[in-house]
Amino acid sequence: MKLLSLVGVLAATTITAQAATAEKPQAVASWQKRQSKHLRPVLEVSKRSTAPIPEPTENGLGGMEDEGQNVPIELQNPDALNPPPTDAGNVVNLKWNFGLSNQLLSKGGYIREQLVTDLPASTDFAAAQNHLGKGSIRQMHWHDIDEWGYVTNGTVLIAMVDENGRNQVARATAGDIWYFPKGEPHVIQGLEDQNEYLLIFDNGNFNAEDTTFNVDDWLLHTPPEVLAKNFGLPSNTFKNTPNPFGSINVGVSSNGSVSSPFGQLTGNASWYFSASKMEATQAPGGGGTFKRVDSRNFPISQNIVAQIVEIKPRALREMHWHPNGVEWLYFQHGNARATVWLGAANARTFDFTDGDTAVFPDNSGHYIENLSDTETLTYLEVFHSNVVEDVSLTQWLALTPPDIVAQVLNVSTSVVNALKKEKQVIVAAAQ
């Protein structure tokens, strides 16, 4: 019996006895040939595992793959290869990994985006992962839509000014959030050796319909004598302004010192929220924690709000839906699966791991299950609203007359009476 060594993810794969004994020397050889130094961490973990090559052969259905078998992709998507029998109908693709994005490399960092052209279901949101080295500057700019930021590594300096001349300079560290409303100018600089942050914009077609107004671009496209008149400076003042500066460039770390006679954006006017220092709420269901950051604790966030969720091993973000719209997700760490149910017998199960983004359509029913026995699942739920809202399936059933629920579901009223009336949010794994 020839076995392929695999990553931990694989333990989640359910494979039939037939597949487990499969002889697939060609698939193994071609996979091994494609292994590069970039896969080394994966392969090191993999040596400890003896999982078989996956095959689409669940429940006596399907057959062995002959061609086009891409083992690493199949291992990451066991529920695509062998969907649970409860999946049905047509649900379009709802996931994208940043590793597939076009990588925009600059001196001092990179940007990679997820746009509606990458993930057609993502009409409400575009996203970008940005990486800055120490001192690197994401150049001064504004947008014609709102920007929501979440630091995932390191510390960045953010500096912004509003139309009344109030300003704010903050050091946003991993786990912190910012919100730059449409039209409000800002700049971001990396302060540690490596810094990374996730940006979310409230239009999926960002590159086609929206724009970034970079300051160098404007100065380079204005007659120098107008610049001189505007700033009251000699006309050759900007002759050395880099053409173009680029989105990101190397720089020297600022001490962030600047004062405004018109005051600062503090308190409820703040565009920065130190979510890293916020205490997480324990889910009543005992399965993890969440931090809710919306206009109720971060008033500036009127169009993009989020919940930062941690799910313990094998625990479940309970079955629920969001009455106020579409959900966009970012899987930061772990292994999860979710079935998205669109109504009218359409349901599809997706598997998620580090760097995956996803979109769950408006009002669709779903759960998110941590598939790992050992690792915490960390992910973000993002909404196009001013508040985070969800409806719990269990709570709905528990607070409806039990004799009605019992008749509809053909269960006894004692089953209904045992349902938790309090929203569980994340249900702990059975002991």
Ligand SMILES: *[C@@H]1O[C@H](CO)[C@@H](O)[C@H](O)[C@H]1NC(C)=O
């Ligand atoms: C942050 O970046 C550093 C340097 O690249 C890396 O060693 C570390 O693992 C990263 N941390 C996280 C949480 O990604």
Ligand SMILES: *[C@@H]1O[C@H](CO)[C@@H](O)[C@H](O)[C@H]1NC(C)=O
């Ligand atoms: C910050 O840096 C500027 C420019 O380098 C300098 O003029 C200023 O004195 C510094 N401020 C503080 C508080 O260190």
Ligand SMILES: *[C@@H]1O[C@H](CO)[C@@H](O)[C@H](O)[C@H]1NC(C)=O
């Ligand atoms: C800040 O905003 C919150 C939520 O909107 C509100 O309850 C609170 O009173 C505000 N605080 C101040 C000082 O305005």
Ligand SMILES: *[C@@H]1O[C@H](CO)[C@@H](O)[C@H](O)[C@H]1NC(C)=O
């Ligand atoms: C409810 O379940 C019982 C027991 O399995 C079954 O006999 C009955 O036909 C079911 N009722 C309906 C309406 O499906």
Ligand SMILES: CC(=O)N[C@H]1CO[C@H](CO)[C@@H](O)[C@@H]1O
């Ligand atoms: C690794 C893995 O899949 N572990 C568990 C994840 O959760 C499901 C459902 O609770 C279990 O069946 C798996 O064994």
